[in-house]
Amino acid sequence: MKALIPTAAVLAVLAAVPLVVHSNVTLNFLVVALMIALAGQGWNILGGYGGQYSFGHAAFFGTGAYVTAILQVRYGINAWIGFAAGIAAGAALGAALGALTFRSGLRGSYFALVTLAFAEVLRIIASVAPITGAGVGTLISLNLGIRTLQFQSRAAFYWIILALVGVSLVTAQLIERSRFGIWLIAVRENEDAAKALGVNVNGVKLAAMVISAAIAAAAGCFYAQYFLFVDSGIAYGTWISIQALLTPIIGGVGTVFGPLLGALVVKALGEAAKLLAGDAPGLDLIIYGAVLVLVIWFTPRGLIGGFTQMRKVLMRRSGPAAPSTGKARHG
C-alpha cells in the first residue's frame, strides 16, 4: 500500500488542476495528453515490461472507439455499456491476436510487423465496411447528459480520463510488484532463459497483451465520447500507433510514470511546433519522429531513466559507493 502513495499524490495534484485552471484550451490540451498517456500505458505494459514492441496499437484503440460509437449510433445502446463493451472488444482482439502470434513464435521484427499489418487490415476494412460508415465515418449525435456520457464542461471529461489513467497507473504498479510482473520482465530480458526456468512464456505474453489491449481500447472509447466522431484514419491510423509507443519511450520504457510524463512532453512539443510554424499537416509528426530517434540515441531509458542515472552519479560522488545495479534494462 505504501508504494501507492506517490501515485495517489500525482493523481491528487492532477485532479485539482480544473479547480485552478479554467481555460478550455489548457484543459483540452491536458485531456488529449492524458488520453495519449493512457494509450501509451497500454503499450508500456506489453512493450515496456514485456519487451514485445507493437507497431500497431491503433488496432486496439480503433476497435474501442468504433465499438463505443457503433453500439450507440446503430443499436441505441447506453453509452456507458458501449464504453465497457469497447474495452472488452479491445481485450478480446488482443487475446485473439496474441494467441495467434505468440503461438507461432513471432518475436522482435516479426511481432512489430504483424501488429502493424493487423492495424492496416482493420483500417482498410473500416474504410469500406458499411457498419463503420465506410469513408464517411461514424458521428455520435450530441446529447448532453450523464446517461449519454457527454458533458458540456471539459473538466468532467478531464476527471473521467484522469480516473482511467489512474487505473492504468495502479495496474502498472501492481504488475511491477507481482510475480506476474517478474515473469514478464524475465521474458523481456531473455525469453529462452525464462522458458528454461519454467516460466509459461506464451501465457505471460498473452496476459500482458490482453491487459495492454484493454487499456489502449479504453483510450479509444474515450476518444469516441470526447470528439463524438470516428473514421478509419483516426481510429486505425498510424498517428495513434506512433504516439502509443512514443510516450513510454520518451518518458521511460518499462516504468510506471513513463507514459504519463512522455505524453505531456510529446503534446507540449506538438503545441510548441504549432505555435512556431502554424498548423501545417505533418509538422507535429516530423518532430515526434525526430524526438523518437534522439531519445533512443541519447537517453535510451527515457527521461525517467535519465533522472535516475543522474541521481546515482550524484549520490556516488557525495556518499559511499552505491551497490552495483547489474545489467541495464535496455543496454
Next chain:
Amino acid sequence: MLSPTILIPAVLNGLLIGAIYALVALGLTLIYGVLHIINFAHGALLSAALFAAFFAFRLLGLDPYVAVVLLAPLFFALGYGLQRFIIGPASHGDERNMLLVTLGIAVIIENTLLYAFHADTRTIDVPYAFRTIDIGSTFLAVSRVVGFVAAFAVALALWLIMTFTDTGRAIRAVAKEKLGAELAGIDVAHVYAVTFGLGTACVAIAACLLIPSYYVNPTVGDAFVLVAFTIVVLGGMGSVPGALIGALLIGVAESLSGLFLGESLGQIGIFLIFIAVLLVRPNGLFGARA
C-alpha cells in the same frame, strides 16, 4: 468469366508489376539478411525516391530511365549515411532500438514530404506512357516491360556483386557470423552501411522504373512496402530467390484478385496472405530457420 482472353493478360500484367515489387522486396530482404532487422523506413524511402524521380523529370527534364544513373548512387549514399551515422550509433546495437529508429526515420521522411509537397498526387507524362507491345491479343505497357527486364537485370547484378566481389564476400561473412567477420578484420559498421545503401539503391531503381506508369504522393511507398513485406515473408526473410519468386506470385495474386474481387478488396487479399504466411510459416516458403 474465365475466358483466356481476360485471364492471360491479367496474369502477364501481374508478372510485370510483380517484378517491380521484387526490386522493392530485394532491398528489404538484403537488409534483413545482414542486419537482421526489418527496415521500416523502406516505404518512406521509396516515396522519397519517387519524388526525386518526379522532380528530376519536371525540373531537370531527365527521363526516369536516364535519372536512374543519378538517383541510384545518390540513394546508395543516402542509405549508407543513414545506417552509418544515424541508425547504427542511435540504436546502440539493440535490435528493438533499431526497429524504432527506422520507424522514426520513416515518420520523419514521410511527413517532411507531406509538409513540403502536400498530399496531392502527381504524375509525369513521358512520350511512351501509353505505348504498348502486342503479343497476340494481349497488350503490355512498354514501361512495365522495361521494368520487368530491368528488375531481373538488377537482381542479376546484385547476385554478381554478392558472389564475386570482395564487398559481397564481406557482406555474406557478416550476415553469417558477425563476430567472426569482425575478428577477420572486416569493418562491420561499414558493411552494415553498404548493405543498407544497396537496399536503398534498389528502392531508387524501382522508383525510376515505376514513375512512368505510376503516380507519387507522400504515402505512396506504404502500399508498396506492405506488399514487399508480404513478399519477403512469403519468400523467406533474407532469401533473394525467395523474394523474386514471392514477388511474381504476389503480383499475379493481386492482379487476379483485383479482377475477381475489385481493387480495394484485392489489397485486403494481400494482407490476408501476409498474415496467414506469418502465422503458419513465419520462415517463408524458401527461408531457413531463424
